[in-house]
Amino acid sequence: MKNIDLVYGGGNIGLMGLISQTVFDGGRHVLGYFIPKVLMAKERKADMSLHSDAFIAMPRSYGTLEELFEIITLAQLGIYNKPVILLNINVYYNSLLSFIDQVVEEGFIKQNAQHIIVSASKAKELIENLKDYYPCYEEIALKLNWNSEQLRHSQINEIPT
Template identity: 55%
Template sequence: MVGGMHQRKAEMARHSDCFIALPGGYGTLEELLEVITWAQLGIHEKPVGLLNVDGYYNYLLTFIDKAVDDGFIRPSQRHIFVSAPNAKELVQKLEEYVPVQDGGVAKLNWTVEIEQPPPPPTPASKQVGFPALKKAEIAL
C-alpha cells in the first residue's frame, strides 16, 4: 500500500528494468511522459519503449519530432525512448538502448520522499465549475 499515485509510480520505477507503454489513454500518456521526463532529468537511465501497434502512437511521435524541430526538445533527447510496431522488435531495441548523456540536466535522486499534508481548503478552492465559461456558453 502506498500514499498516492506519485509514490506508486516511484515504487514501480524502483523495481523495474525498463518501461513499456502499450496503446492506452490519458493514464498511459501521463505515466509514459513522466518516465520520459525522469530520464531527461537523470532520475533513471532505464530504457523506455512504445509498443506502436498499427501506428497507434504515430501522432505522438510526429508531435515529439515537431517539438524537436521547433527547439522545445533537444535532438539528443528525442532518443530517450524507442518505439517499434511489434514486441519482438521493441525488446531488441530496449536491449540495445544506450542512455542519453548530453549533459542537459543535472542528475537528480529521489531516494527520500516526504509526505506533507495537503493545505487547508480556501474559499476559492471550494468553488465548483467554471463560472466564466458558463457565462460564455450562455452568451453563445
C-alpha cells in the same frame, strides 16, 4: 523472450490482463501495483520504476500517457535511465511521435533528449531494443542526488510565505 518478468499497473482486464496472465502462465514473476486511492498514485509510480528495467507504453489512454510523460521527464532530468519504449502497434503512436519531432524542431526539446523514447512496432522488435538499449542523455541534466529528503527540503523552501 525468456526470463522476462512483468511489473505493471495491476489491471486484470483487457490487454494488460491478457499480458499479465500470459507472463504468469509462462512461469515468470508478475508484480502488479494496483492502488486505487488517488493519494497513493505517486508512491505507486515511484515503486514501479524502482522495480522495473524498462518502461513500455502500449496503446492505451490518458493514464498511460500521463505515466509515459512523467517517466520521460524523469529521464530528461537524469533520474530515470532505463529504456522508455512505445509499443507502436498498428502505428498507434505515430501522431505522438510526429508531435515530438515537431517540438524538437521548434527547439522546445533538445535533439539528444528526443532519443529518450524508442519506438517498436512489434514485441520481437521491442525485445531487441531492450537488448541493445544504451542511455544517451548526456547534456540533458546533471546527475544530481535525488534522494527523497533533499526533494522534501527543496519543496518546503520553495513554498511562498
